[in-house]
Amino acid sequence: MTFGLRKKSYVKEREDKFLSLINENQEKLYKIAYSYVKNKEDALDIVQESVYKAYISYHKIQKAQYEKTWLTRILINTSIDFINKNRKIVSIDMSYIENMSGSSNENLDAKLIVREALDKLTEKQKTIIILRFFEDMKLEEIANILELPVSTVKTTLYRTLKEMKIDLKE
The missing domain is CATH 1.10.1740.10 (RNA polymerase sigma factor, region 2, helix turn helix motif)
Known part of the structure; x- marks a missing residue:
């Protein structure tokens, strides 16, 4: 009992x-x-x-x-x-983008460009960017979540940022 x-x-x-x-x-x-x-x-x-x-x-x-x-x-x-x-x-729920701090047309255009650049990424790249910049996680935390070495996460992050910069410039 x-x-x-x-x-x-x-x-x-x-x-x-x-x-x-x-x-x-x-x-x-x-x-x-x-x-x-x-x-x-x-x-x-x-x-x-x-x-x-x-x-x-x-x-x-x-x-x-x-x-x-x-x-x-x-x-x-x-x-x-x-x-x-x-x-x-x-x-796409446009209210989310519009409410992302500020509502000027310039801000909205920039946000849409960033969203479009994110959409072009692979799932792994997108996950790393989202966790790092949207959720403010450390590289070690991201590595644990994705079950990858920290060096792989770091390399992927920097390559992705470089690709996004090229995309954003165009």
């Missing part, structure tokens, strides 16, 4: 930790998903699917320090899967 109570207590504790993880990161998850699909409803769907995937495999996490990295990785993979499944459908 005591074993059953301990098991219920353990399950409740794990659920509480999972809910806390989701609540702490929900805005960040949404921003990352949105930066991939540029549509409010699709981003919310991706976050919801990612949370579900994380919930059903949460018991596999052994070290709490990797929870955020693990959750972000699930979200990125879900975002990429969504894009690949819906490649033919392109939708």
Whole structure:
């Protein structure tokens, strides 16, 4: 009888930790998903699917320090899967771009140019740019999430920035 109570207590504790993880990161998850699909409803769907995937495999996490990295990785993979499944459908929520600090036509033009340049990148390049500049993550964090050496992330980042600079100049 005591074993059953301990098991219920353990399950409740794990659920509480999972809910806390989701609540702490929900805005960040949404921003990352949105930066991939540029549509409010699709981003919310991706976050919801990612949370579900994380919930059903949460018991596999052994070290709490990797929870955020693990959750972000699930979200990125879900975002990429969504894009690949819906490649033919392109939708942009213009209110997001318009509300990105300032509303002058010059700012809007610059934002659209940056968005177009991002759209030309590979998924790996886009992921690194989004995590570095939109989510302000360190290169080490990005390397952990993508399961790549820091040197690879750094090289990809600088090459991508160089490519984007060329694109933006044209």
